[in-house]
Amino acid sequence: MNILPRGAGVMIGTVAASDTAAVNALMSRPEVQQMLPDNVTLMYSASPFGQNPQGEKMYRLLGVRAAAEMTGEVVDEASVTFDQYTNEPKVSITMDSKGAREWSRLTAANINKQVAIVLDRAVVSNPVIQERIPGGRTSISGLESRQEAEDIVTVLNAGALPAPVEIVSERTVGPSLGQESIQAGLTSVLVGLLIVALFMIFYYRTGGVVADLALFLNLILILGILAGFNATLTLPGIAGIVLTIGMAVDANVLIFDRIREEQRAGKTLVAAIEAGYQRALSAILDANITTFFVGAILYSFGVGPVRGFAVTLMAGILSSMFTAIIVTRVVFDYLVKERGREVSYG
Incomplete structure (x- = not known):
């Protein structure tokens, strides 16, 4: 905290974001409160005005009249x-x-x-x-x-809109419980990812391996999108990622089943892949677009954790459509057309 010289100004000093808790504790001491005029209270600026040499956001500490003159x-x-x-x-x-x-x-x-x-x-x-x-x-x-x-x-x-506040419930979560919750969320993501990956390999053989590669790329893209928007990965966000894992595989399931139907109809592997992607595309787009609209509505009208869930859901939908429709198709075309490999879909 930087204390300004005495004077008639309303700004008491500047405080780094990491020091606000210590400053609050200092200002709450009786001996410090006695130094303030009776009708003055201390408040921070709502937005930072800059950064200190360490790159931390800096806030102004202002002296404000305790009683509002107007509302x-x-x-x-x-x-x-x-x-x-x-x-x-x-x-x-x-x-x-x-x-x-x-x-x-x-x-x-x-x-x-x-x-x-x-x-x-x-x-x-x-x-x-x-x-x-x-x-x-x-x-x-x-x-x-x-x-x-x-x-x-x-x-x-x-x-201008009077909105009385009524406390419905209040909970205090300690740091150890918060860490346990985050660890449990990450564990659920890893377990869900492992189960889905093993099922795809067992049921769709080579196609399942390609789908799993696309699934891992999907997770990397989601984290990249969140990092690009400086979004924080919260527990609702982790829940959105778990949901996205299932939705990403769902698109590949539709495509692979279509390819197997085309093969049973007597088409070659190249023709079956071409027809499978074309016929499954409309169903994949319908499902993902409607879900994306739901995520957009949740983000627009939700608050706090709901918006965190909506962000990861929308990011997951965009990345899963890219990996399921484009990435897997490029891999199959390379294996079948360029390398002449036989690809099994179970």
């Missing part, structure tokens, strides 16, 4: 607009009559001072009041990006 209930509308001269994003706010009167009084009494916009005890923005603002129409300018403006609009519009 989001007085906001009729908040939207993102753009300056007509500079095209810089800004937030336009319209208040009701009660909010307009209160805002006029507050801005008149606090010119050249900062006002904090707070959500969940984190300061989303702290712009400077430049002049008295009557009429209930105001704007926040000097924002760094459109995303910052949209975040402020979300806070203001959410505050």
